[in-house]
Amino acid sequence: MPEHDNGLARLERQLEIDFERLNLPVKSWCPPSPESGSQCDILIVGAGMCGLAAAFALRCQGVTAIRHIDHHNDGYEGPWLNYARMQTLRSPKHLTGPALGFANLTFRAWYEAQHGSDGWETLDRIGRTVWMDYLRWYRRVTGAQVENNIRLTSIQPFSEQVVVSCTNANGNSSEITTRQLILATGREGQSQPRVPKALVNLFSQSDHRVQHSSASIDFSALAGARVAVVGLSASAFDNAATALEAGASQVTILGRADALPSVNKMKQTVYPGFTHGYPLLSDDWKIRIMRYIAQTRIAPPRGSVLRIADNPRAELLLDAEITRATDNGNSIQLTSKKGDVAADYVILATGFSIDLHSPPECQSLAAHILRWGDRMPNEPLDEWMNAPCLGDGFEFLSRPASPLPGLDRIRCFTHTAQLSLGNLANDIPAVSEGAFRLATSVTAALFAADIDYHWQRLTEYGEPELLGYEWPV
Ligand SMILES: Cc1cc2nc3c(=O)[nH]c(=O)nc-3n(C[C@H](O)[C@H](O)[C@H](O)COP(=O)(O)OP(=O)(O)OC[C@H]3O[C@@H](n4cnc5c(N)ncnc54)[C@H](O)[C@@H]3O)c2cc1C
Structure with a gap:
């Protein structure tokens, strides 16, 4: 056994x-x-x-x-x-x-x-x-x-x-x-889902073609569809992978940064000194540290990137901030510095604010x-x-x-x-x-x-330690 x-x-x-x-x-x-x-x-x-x-x-x-x-x-x-x-x-x-x-x-x-x-x-x-x-x-x-x-x-x-x-x-x-x-x-x-300005109007439409990654997305509906995923976070790669695995015909990830973040600075905060010392820091130090971590951006996990890296239906566009999003009836047109992307569905993997x-x-x-x-x-x-x-x-x-x-x-x-x-x-x-x-x-x-209450319990407390005959007099 x-x-x-x-x-x-x-x-x-x-x-x-x-x-x-x-x-x-x-x-x-x-x-x-x-x-x-x-x-x-x-x-x-x-x-x-x-x-x-x-x-x-x-x-x-x-x-x-x-x-x-x-x-x-x-x-x-x-x-x-x-x-x-x-x-x-x-x-x-x-x-x-x-x-x-x-x-x-x-x-x-x-x-x-x-x-x-x-x-x-x-x-x-x-x-x-x-x-x-x-x-x-x-x-x-x-x-x-x-x-x-x-x-x-x-x-x-x-x-x-x-x-x-x-x-x-x-x-x-x-x-x-x-x-x-x-x-x-x-x-x-x-918190609430962070929605890029250009997509605010389309996000509020009730047809669910633009959704945040925290929504319960029906991925079966994405089979055969062109999907755009916005962001370079872990969720961006995991949502892109899930869409591809559900049969999406093409998935394009669009990120603002001009390079894929490769380091997770948060990992360098996992030690007792940081855990116990951070709360004691001055306001200036606190904001300096948190802004620095946020600005350096957190790398998506390697496993999530590898999950789609070889997929011929996946595309990654860097330095591609979306400046305009229009609904053409049949598709959503996303305009970015790197050109236009037409998508049937957009998933915002943009985190929360x-x-x-x-x-x-x-x-x-x-x-x-x-x-x-x-x-x-x-x-x-x-x-x-x-x-x-x-x-x-x-x-x-x-x-x-x-x-x-x-x-x-x-x-x-x-x-x-x-x-x-x-x-x-x-x-x-x-x-x-x-x-x-x-x-x-x-x-x-x-x-x-x-x-x-605790004072009263203290004053009423009388459980004897000595019973009175331990020291005969
Ligand atoms: C996709 C994803 C992946 C993550 N991966 C990691 C990881 O690998 N490693 C890591 O360290 N962290 C990770 N995290 C971060 C973190 O560990 C998780 O978010 C974790 O779930 C946080 O635990 P929590 O208890 O704060 O929140 P949650 O686990 O989200 O629990 C909050 C609960 O509150 C309930 N709730 C909310 N509002 C109400 C209400 N009004 N009334 C009643 N109930 C309510 C919700 O139903 C929910 O069950 C990840 C987070 C996400 C979103």
């Missing part, structure tokens, strides 16, 4: 022992929470990697009155089975991701338990769907209690609590009152949230200036001119935290450190807010 038969069951038993030895989850120390399910200490919105890591980090701190929602179906959270179209992750397989310091919770442990150490050695990159399987397992063994098919629709902070509205799959609404709200809403949260007004749930808050543009009014108004300027525990801060009581009860544990706190809530490498930071800050806030 191969050594790894029943390996997963053994790993799970080992994890239980790890948790037991570390007394996890820590016993709840918060004031008893009300019976009603509509009130909780923490509401986490989003059960992707960041939301799951946050939930487990909080339970490890003894914070248990948590509700956790996600609007996707159970097991389909995040981009992986939705709009991600790569074959494998960009990240190297050895990253420990959301494991929060538990060796037995790593992707490697999970993979080796099923495929043995030989399987691990021969694995090159983590398959996209395999990663989703790992996240499903992570959710189960860390005891996350996620309620799926529930969408957060509005947020109203008050000085003592936050009241949110949600809608379920049947369209029924409900309210939840929470003391702290964690938005782990991913790229969908606080931060827009606090964009998710419906944030609309009533957006005008109150302090942004980097408020903090650095003399800086050029690029997209970074729209990013929220967060406190040390990912909390929103109020603009001085329009304070909103309770806004700091809302924690923004998404990629929009990047300029404030570094790469703690966007990618796999430092998500555990991000979750620790978040959980520690939330735990401290709950304790401080409940100091009367």
Whole structure:
């Protein structure tokens, strides 16, 4: 019998022992929470990697009155089975991701338990769907209690609590009152698809001939079609490959840059010094680093480029910024410096830009949230200036001119935290450190807010150490 038969069951038993030895989850120390399910200490919105890591980090701190929602179906959270179209992750397989310091919770442990150490050695990159399987397992063994098919629709902070509205799959609404709200809403949260100016009108048409790569594109409709893909990102190559594999007759990738970016500077930020030191840097250093990384552009993964490089139906046009896009009825004409391209469909693999007004749930808050543009009014108004300027525990801060009581009860544990706190809530490498930071800050806030209760417990505490007859007198 191969050594790894029943390996997963053994790993799970080992994890239980790890948790037991570390007394996890820590016993709840918060004031008893009300019976009603509509009130909780923490509401986490989003059960992707960041939301799951946050939930487990909080339970490890003894914070248990948590509700956790996600609007996707159970097991389909995040981009992986939705709009991600790569074959494998960009990240190297050895990253420990959301494991929060538990060796037995790593992707490697999970993979080796099923495929043995030989399987691990021969694995090159983590398959996209395999990663989703790992996240499903992570959710189960860390005891996350996620309620799926529930969408957060509005947020109203008050000085003592936050009241949110949600809608379920049947369209029924409900309210939840929470003391702290964690938005782990991913790229969908606080952002919107970046659309080149020339394509704004065609993008808003309802015929879906111009779509963003984050849409659920029906690739079967692209069979036999000419497809233009805009951008040089990982998504550009993965969407181009998916279109070719679906039978597109021709795929043209158009990029603004005059050379394909070949380096991923983000990789040079994955070390403890950067993770822990970045949040302490001055504003000038923060913006300098993030702008530099963005300006040098991130190379598409080699595997994604090789996926189509030899395909005679694929074409790459560099230095080809689109200056005009016209709908000729039968086709869309894209005008660029490199000439015109006629396409039946256009896919915008142009990423997302931060827009606090964009998710419906944030609309009533957006005008109150302090942004980097408020903090650095003399800086050029690029997209970074729209990013929220967060406190040390990912909390929103109020603009001085329009304070909103309770806004700091809302924690923004998404990629929009990047300029404030570094790469703690966007990618796999430092998500555990991000979750620790978040959980520690939330735990401290709950304790401080409940100091009367904790004082009373301290004064009432009387468990004797000595029983009175240890020293006979
Ligand atoms: C195509 C793609 C490939 C990537 N590849 C890599 C990679 O190789 N390596 C790497 O390190 N990073 C990668 N990333 C970046 C990052 O790791 C992922 O985006 C990751 O999914 C981030 O996790 P998250 O929990 O922040 O967001 P998500 O996984 O997107 O989860 C957010 C969840 O919030 C839910 N949600 C949003 N709004 C609401 C609402 N109003 N109500 C209820 N639920 C809501 C969504 O349903 C979703 O399930 C990739 C990202 C993308 C888009």
